[in-house]
Amino acid sequence: MKHFPMILKNVWRNRRRTVLTVLSIGVSLCLLGVLLAIYHAFYFADPTPEQALRLVTRNSVSLVRPMPQAYREKIRRMPGVRDLVIEDWYGGQYIDDKAEHQFARFATDPDKIFVVRSEMKMPDAQKADFIRERTACIVGRSVADKQKFKVGDKIILKGDIYPGTIELTLRGIYDSEQGNDTLYFNREYLEQSLPERRRGNAGIFTILANSVEDVPRIEKAVDAEFRNSPTQTKTESESAFSLSFVSFLGNIKAFLLVVCAAVMFTILLVSANTIAMSVRERVREVGVLKVLGFTRGVILGIILTEAVMVSLIGGVLGVFLASLMTGAIRAMPAFLDQLKHLSLTPSVALLCLAIAAVIGLVSAFIPAYQASRIPILDALRSTD
């Protein structure tokens, strides 16, 4: 490490080039960091303790086909099931179709929703109002802030999937770590507004298991129970269910991987190119070092350390930029749950730095090796 001051001097002697290289690597690594964070959020994120206990049952033909409401009682009696709630996607229109008036609306069972979604917090008095009053509804904090709703406000929804109009009174505002952008209202109210032939259906059942060990068993048991019924079901863990919305947008997995690979290769090229340039400039110097008695290995080490240092500085810049950017994505109105909690986890940040270091090492190896092998006389004679 006694060569450290010399390495630092070398890094800093062509300032413009070092800055440009650091910026170039930093910007590319920032992109890589964001993409890896998204990939991580989609495919590797651990479910929260509440999520890990939940399953979602839908119609096996498709999410948009309903199931008989009577399935609720059958599922409730299965071993391992603590409770369950029906959630019907209402859709509809609030004021108009504009993006600023979009938020999710579900019809649900007011007495069960807080049991199954235990991470949702709301004052008990408001919960009681929601259960008692048939036309009551509740919204998440972020919907309330964005739409400027106050408790007691009237909210009118025009149906698209369901016929008719629903007139609601806001009776509560909940907070939840899993997103605050849904309006819930009473299913009973919706049922009564429907013609006879459309009643008695459930969109999805969200099931709460007693323990994590019960989850896989319930998954199989529910689907087996209805296998020979006219309406079959498909049950999966809540995280698998939300992942199916990701795959709906196209082959995101392949897309992310291909782009990550392209970005990495680009950084490799950029960094290899600059390092090769800076080594070529210095062939004569390498000759002088050799005359002074530096061995080939030490020269190789000096050049490699310099390269790794530059790319690591780029890596740190990239990780910093990426953490800013994931923060910005979190704040955006995203329709995928996973993106609302996007963050650059320590593991992803470390991976980015490791990639930066490896890229520095790989890109410097060939030029450094060649430089260390040039015979002294040739090196001293070199004019380039």
Next chain:
Amino acid sequence: MAVPISYNWRNLVVRKTTTLMAALGIALTVAVLLAMLSLVNGLKTSLQSTGSPLDVMVLRKGSTAELTSSVSRQDFQVLKFKPGIARDKAGQPEASLEMVSVINLASVDAPDGINVNLRGISPIGIEMRNLKLVTGRWFTEGRREVVVGESISKRFPAARMGGKLRFGHGDWDGVGVMSGGQSAVNSEILGDLNQVSSDFDRSEFLSSALLRATDEVAADALVKNISADQRVNADPLLETTYYEKQTSAAAPIQFLGTFIAFIMAVGSSFAATNTMYAAIARRSKEIGTLRVLGFSQGSILLSFFAESVLLAGIGGIIGCLLVLPLNGFTTGIGNFTTFSETSFSLRVSPQIMLYGVLFAMLLGAVGGFFPARAAAKKEIMAALRSV
């Protein structure tokens, strides 16, 4: 007098490793941008070539998609005899009552299943859409048989000739594959209207009606007439408008792709700047000589600027070559209007490739400007003396 471009070209050739590496960095940036553009282009082509300007689609009032709409047989009897509807050879009105639902199928990319459009249709609807059989035969009325769209048959292992699909009240046999050209119908599964609707327990309430007007003026009049009719409670719109709205499905990919390409572009233009600065540093003497020979500062600036653009242009061309194999590759994107997947082929059109090369040259121009200016500003004597 301008420095001949062959000077720059030969310089690029002499430093071929550096040139190639810098160009490859730009090529990858361009390739990512082009892959995204060809995806969006493919989806738009598919949706825009769906629907005829003469066809009016009728949905329930308030519905924005066929999936959430409902049109009763009774309503259809009213709609069918509206003025301005074309007649077929047999003298029947060209009007088709249809039922649309989605079914979940395992695809090559998503083994857990993706939503696919299922359409119950009658012979008149097939004729109005001008669908052609590729293999097999059409479904028989009153049987559980389906004909699948060409792109569906490529992406979903179960949806093919001789395959079995399970939905409604039983198993359905795949008896044929049909093609609707580039249109979105290629991503649908078709079955007999009466059989499909009875399997989904909605024989009376179907999804939508498609009416063919005699001409475009009649189509507009038909839309007005139906909106004003209190008996049917329906929202009519031109079929082309309906599909055009769905192109918004490409928005997330388009946004993500543009964002990625932009950041990569910033990164690779820094790299281009670096390469050009190095090139200039090594060619100090040459620049001095050029000045002594009488080339002005302006022509030196222009020459190095041109060299950077040329370098990036090569990168752009390599980028085009990299994405060319993607042309025709079939993939699918879901959209939240129909809640189902539209399959389509990527289209790397000449226009897109032109964009790619121009984008690369822009990168070269941005990255090359400052180095070129630095080259032009060199003192002649200092430049000549430098080693």
